[in-house]
Amino acid sequence: MGFDSSSLKSSKTMENNSVVGKKSKKDKANSPVVHLRVQLDMCSKRGDVMGAIQLYDKAIKEGITMGQYHYAVLLYLCSSAAMGIVQPAKSGSGNRPVLNNGKLVDFDNSLANGSTKPYYLEDDEIWVSEDVKKHALVKGFEIYETMCSNNVPMNEATLTSVARMAMSMGDGDMAFDMVKQMKPLGINPRLRSYGPALSVFCSTGDVNKAFEVEKHMLEHGVQPEEPELEALLRVSVEAGKGDKVYYLLHKLRTSVRKISPSTADIIVRWFESKAASRVGKRRIDQKLIKEAIENAGGGWHGQGWLGKGKWSISYTVVGDDALCKCCGDKLALIDLDPIETEKFAESVASIAIKREKNFSFQKFQKWLDYYGPFEAVVDAANVGLFSQKRFMPSKVNAVVNAIRQKLPSRRWPLIVLHNKRITGRKMDEPVKKALIEKWKNADALYSTPTGSNDDWYWLYAAIKFKCLIVTNDEMRDHTFQLLGNEFFPKWKERHQVHFSFSNTSPVFYMPPPCSVVIQESEKGHWHIPIASELDYDSERTWLCIRRANSHAVKEDSVAITEDSQSLNRNKEHTKSTTQTEVNSNFLPLNNGNYDKPQKLAEEMYKNITSISFASVSSDQHTVLSEIETAEMLGNCVIDFQI
Secondary structure, eight states, X not given: OOOOHHHHHHHHHHHHHHHHHHHHHHHHHTSHHHHHHHHHHHHHHHTOHHHHHHHHHHHHHHTOOOOHHHHHHHHHHHHHHHHTEEOSSOTTOOOOOBOTTSOBOOGGGOOOOOOXXXXXXXXXXXXXXXXXXXXXXXXXXXXXXXXXXXXXXXXXXXXXXXXXXXXXXXXXXXXXXXXXXXXXXXXOOOHHHHHHHHHHHHHTTOHHHHHHHHHHHHHTTOOOOHHHHHHHHHHHHHHTOHHXXXXXXXXXXXXXXXXXXXXXXXXXXXXXXXXXXXXXBSEEOHHHHHHHHHHHTSSOOOSOOBSOSOEEEXXXXXXXXXXXXXXXXXXXXXOXXXXXXXXXXXXXXXXXXXXXXXXXXXXXXXHHHHHOXXXXXXXXXXXXXXXXXXXXXXXXXXXXXXXXXXXXXXXOOEEEEEGGGSOSGGGOSHHHHHHHHHHHHTTOEEEEOTTOOHHHHHXXXXXXXXXXXXXXXXXXXXXXXXXXXXXXXXXXXXHEEEEEEOSSSEEEEOOOSSOOSOEEOTTSOEEEEBOOSSTTOTTOOEEEEEESSTTSOEEOSSOOSHHHHHHHHTHHHHHHSOTTOOOTTTSOOTTSOTTHHHHHHHHHHHHHHHHHTTTOOSOHHHHHHHHHHHXXXXXXXXXXXX
């Protein structure tokens, strides 16, 4: 057999190419650009802003071309140091500017104590000195200018970092401009992008600009969460803006439901204020209010403040009969209506079908049609793994037997369990096998196939049959975030049964007797739940807020105020709007005309005072000050009903 020289040549060529490939890969790893990235990452992990700045200066001197990632890390560190606090290991993430307590950063109070050296806090944050802050701010803007001059593409993280640097200077307009630049550049703003501008405007008491930020958020599909709403609420309370406070209470109702203690403190401050005692109307169309509550599905009407005069504020609890222990009002129970339930079930099914293979979810739907309905569903994996790593069918059996006693028909609940839990050597024990067989014989067990997510199965079944779901899963992970907030929180509260085990039997924590959400009654009372560690806390603290004068609200078949005339005009519109909508006469409008109700009130007040005191020769301001003094001495509000 002859020697094939062409094969050798080909082999050598392949070997040389391989060597070149290896060399180029090695050269790339040792390139100055990659080396700089690694060093900046190390600075980020240590929170070493000064080290990062030195690397930047060196890179500029040596002519190293930096990319978007390098600038993102540098700007993150500089913006954090400019605020006075650096959090290690963030690697240019441009995190949302919140402190550990979840509140938005108050730039006036975020400064360090001015020490010459940075020091570590217990939670591994680094506070920096005034000199470091100033230097980081100057270098941060220098780095940003370099990035712009070199035409390096911006991203959300870099622009948010620049906004944070603007926040450190108290420049809310610049911080807001950074957000406004995003859309034209094809960048979607995130919630954290708005934090700097909102924080500055709220801290400086600029109500109008703060709500401009909120309006921009909503227009770009970004929903504020409790820290943002709390900041807006604080500035509104301080400015005495009753229309905005009313609007924000409803925003908290729809997006937060249960408020934090810090938000509760601000709400209490509002209802204790003189401004709160002045808002509202005495004469109302009670029929209209009841109709608005019915149209909204119960628990709120959205027609503005009712009544007049001082408010009485109490911390209380709600009994098992859904009655407030303070005022005796019965709180509403709000569940999905049949149409909403059907839409919710369809949305869950559509997501599950896309993620499950081999038509496994469609097979489950057919199984439910044949063996259903059920009055309860048991998340068997969650129950069987309760307080230990090893799956225990006996715990599932105990919960199944106990929940059956609470169901009207005493019928078996549906047990949803992944098939890996019922196969294998561990399940070969006679007792375990007997339990599995018992569930199968009762047509109560559905084992989900390999590769499936059993969460979709038990969730869909519970929604479809409008029944209880026994699980301690708080449903907060990515799987459930896909469902959004339109139906899910309301459904979860009304149908989830939590459980634990006593020495003798399972203990169930049934759904609360009323919806744990901010509620507004037809009398003008407010009931506001305060968040606790456990979602199913039976002794939850509520704020009960009502007018101190029991005769503050008077029924009238026809309302006589201009506000109520507006309500009549909007009566038909109210029926067709969504459940989260409230009367636009009392909530800020999308066109930014937030001050219209306040200006109208001020004009009316001026007209009233000019009529009332036209014949009085003494100075008008003196008379008004005497009225205010009388209000303080009498601990009341003098209200002229013209």
